[in-house]
Amino acid sequence: MPQDRAEIPTESKGRYGAPKIHFLLLKAVFSVSLKRVQRIMSKVEIYSITMSPHSNKKPIEARENILQQEFSTSKWNEKWVADITYIHTLRYGWGYLATVLDLHSKKIVGYSFSRSMTTEFVLHALDDAVSVQQPEPGLILSTDFGSQYTREEFGRAPQKT
Structure with missing residues (x-):
């Protein structure tokens, strides 16, 4: 060379x-x-420096499975589940839909759509569900353990209800 x-x-x-x-x-x-x-x-032993695209500095705190696969309920607003759906569009690329579903009625009680997957976007779906349903204390909210649901901000959110 x-x-x-x-x-x-x-x-x-x-x-x-x-x-x-x-x-x-x-x-x-x-x-x-x-x-x-x-x-x-x-x-000549030239190698590029590579880094992980998502390096999480803080370890994720393990949380117990509070629902224990028990999906039966006796009334509305007893158990909710939340998840994120990935939606790909040709024109705008990826979009994300966060939903909160009531297990008793099997209806979506809160949702939020965003082009970026952030904790704030997930919190918006939860706030939407809480403002519409106004659940009583003792509500069980079950989510997967994705990064948006394991952040500290999300952990504090259900205490507002």
Whole structure:
């Protein structure tokens, strides 16, 4: 590799992988295949730095399964379940629908739609359900253990009801 091409990995502080270096070489009018870039990088022991896309710093607190697969109820607003549905559209990409379902009536009592999956969006669905149904204390809310439902903000939310 000529000197100017060899500087690309060091300029990037080891962050670039073979595809990015290949792109930069093509942009700089050096005709080289991706496979050749990969072979040369391997030969001179140049590796890119990779990081996990979602590195969670805090461990998730284990919570017990309070519903224990017992879905029968005797009255409205005794047990609710919440979940998120992924909806893909050609025009706007991914959208997310958070729903809260009453197990007695089998009806959705609260929902929220968002283009980003955040705890706030899930809380909006729960707030919607609480404002419409006005449940009594003792309501059981069961969710999966997804990141939106295990965040500290969500853990405090049911105490408002």
